Amino acid sequence: MKSVYIGNIVYSASEEDMRKLFGQFGEVISVKLINDRETGRPKGFGFVEMDDTGALKAIEALNNTDYMGRNLRVNEARPRKQM
Template sequence: MKSIYVGNLAYNATNEDVKELFSKYGNVVSVKLISDRETDRAKGFGFVEMEDDQALKAISSLNETDFMGRTIRVNEANPKTR
């Protein structure tokens, strides 16, 4: 399982929009868009979880492409270090 970072998303993009985009490349396990805790406004980035080989295909196909009028950045998310 790989976690994919998706940046520069349109602020009105929903989990469903992002899931639909990534599902063209395989089974999307989860989508988590990040929003500001205080204002609940989208921060313009999030994470998608997919199987490894499907995730790599999605990353190479979607990085630097247009989605909802913005050029998104898509790459493998770095695991949290503590």
């Protein structure tokens, strides 16, 4: 299982939109779009967890492609830093 970072997401996109988009390439395990803690508004990025093969296909196919008027940034997510 790989975690994929998605950046430059249009603010109106939903987790279901991302599930459909990435589901074309493999099994989507989870989708998490990040919202601002104070305002609750979308921050324009998120993460998709999916099977390894599907993740690699999605990164290759979707990075720097137009989605709802914005060019997505799609790459393998870096591990979270320990606090």
